[in-house]
Amino acid sequence: MAFSMKQRVDAGLTRKAAHTVSRVPAVAVRAVAAPSAPAAAPASETKNAYGVFRLSYDTQNEDPSLTRSWKKTIKVAVTGASGNIANHLLFMLASGEVYGKDQPIALQLLGSERSKEALEGVAMELEDSLYPLLREVSIGIDPYEVFGDADWALMIGAKPRGPGMERADLLQQNGEIFQVQGRALNESASRNCKVVVVGNPCNTNALIAMENAPNIPRKNFHALTRLDENRAKCQLALKSGKFYTSISRMAIWGNHSTTQVPDYINARIGGIPATDLIRDNKWFREEFTPKVALRGGALIKKWGRSSAASTAVSVADAIRSLVVPTAPGDCFSTGVISDGNPYGVREGLIFSFPCRSKGDGDYEICDDFIVDEWLRNKIRASEDELQKEKECVSHLIGMMGGACSLRGVEDTTVPGEN
Structure with missing residues (x-):
């Protein structure tokens, strides 16, 4: 079994072509030679490139006595991965504090176009922390790719409330995000993926994600309370x-x-x-x-x-x-x-x-x-x-006849958690 870092740059307009992903095996013990240099990429592609890691980790290089007892690695996707909440959470996940001190983990981190370099920084810190349970870190901006085969999806990322924005506006803007991400979970994640929604308004965001992911059991969706x-x-x-x-x-x-x-x-x-x-x-x-x-x-x-x-x-x-x-x-x-x-x-x-x-x-x-x-x-x-x-x-969510009655009413958002 081998894990390898990949760097890919696509300049097309389709979803797949727009996706870029880097893989950073956090327990990498050796650097492999970069493949033969390809022909120089057009300037339009080069300027979009990110991801600087070229490492690989092969468990076959280890003494079998060290790997014999390893559990199957679980894949945990995290959205909003360069944000403040994730900055605390990711290191707890990688340390074994959450899923157990004997549970290997692969982190699949989702960011945005603006946070690509910040995601690289997060991956570098995770790599430098030498967590023995952290088998791999992957980063990307396409939820269909980042949610691939995920066993858990921790959905932290959401738009904050802007000046003068009502709760109804926040529901609409974040609802569109969770509609897309729900569809991505439906297509890409494990069929028994457990989903924890943190981004607010988390209850209704979880509902939107759930209704757009009919291939995943409804019972598997959680809102953080x-x-x-x-x-x-x-x-x-x-x-x-x-x-x-x-x-x-x-x-x-x-x-x-x-x-x-x-x-x-x-x-x-x-x-x-x-x-x-x-x-x-x-x-x-x-x-x-x-x-x-x-x-x-x-x-x-x-x-x-x-x-x-x-x-x-x-x-x-x-x-x-x-x-x-x-x-x-x-x-x-x-x-x-x-x-x-x-x-x-x-x-x-x-x-x-x-x-x-x-x-x-x-x-x-x-x-x-x-x-x-x-x-x-x-x-x-x-x-x-x-x-x-x-x-x-x-x-x-495909419900007919709904009308929003939350405009102009008292705001019930928990202060500080927009």
Whole structure:
């Protein structure tokens, strides 16, 4: 088995011709001679060239005792790979911190025309870090190529909100991106690819990608609400004076927006209901939820930066929740398709539920959570918002008759996570 770096420049106008990809085997131990120099490329092609690596790695050159126990390499595609979130996440992935210390990984990084050189820089840093589990890094600007045979797709890249832009505008602009990327996943990725959407508005972006990828099981699409769960655990720990590891069954319901519902009713602290340990119903109802939903904005005011690092950690946590068995009686939060859910949430939405996993990459929605009238009303409000978002992007998901009613209404985007 051999891995080789490829550099290709095409100047045509078709999608394939416009694609350029470089492969960087991060554990390369030798440089191979460049092939015989081809005839000089026309200036129009040369100026578009990028990718400077000419390395190869051949496992047959290793002592068999070193490679005999290697697991099959998993392929993980990451969009927005030169951005701030990816800058933190990629090194966790490469180190084995996410998928396991015995799991080889190949990273397939998607950028844009403007970020080609930045992608090379990312690949160079990964290469110089000498991660023994990182078998290969590939970079490119064509999702059909970068998603090739991907086992996981971590969809971080999305357009940020511009001045004066409403949530409806953000849904439209990013929806077009996720429509294209969903079609690319459908054509190129593994048939059982697991997809985690981070780019906001992540619930509806995940819905768009899912509806445009009918060859991939609907159940395999996730929207990131783990950062909201982590923030909720932080607030419960601070309020109770207990360490965060004692907090369990902390679920986020609904949309990754200010209509999200951090569920304190079912949460436990040291196995005790949170409401029994923190006897302050006013704090739960009037302070807890806003502190969770507005945490990103508070962070920006303090530091002047968005929450890229904690977002990357939450992506890693979300993946680990699917590849490591859930502790008995506990749960994790993730936005998944609502089809067949046990709580009466309308079907056809990407909605955050409490879930559990056997560690095989799959999950099930927990069916033992108490939903009282207060919690049900909050869940319904987030459900209604997601239905309205779905109608705003109806033309991107093949749904007839949708009309956007989100213009001119209160903005519910989580501050700092546009």
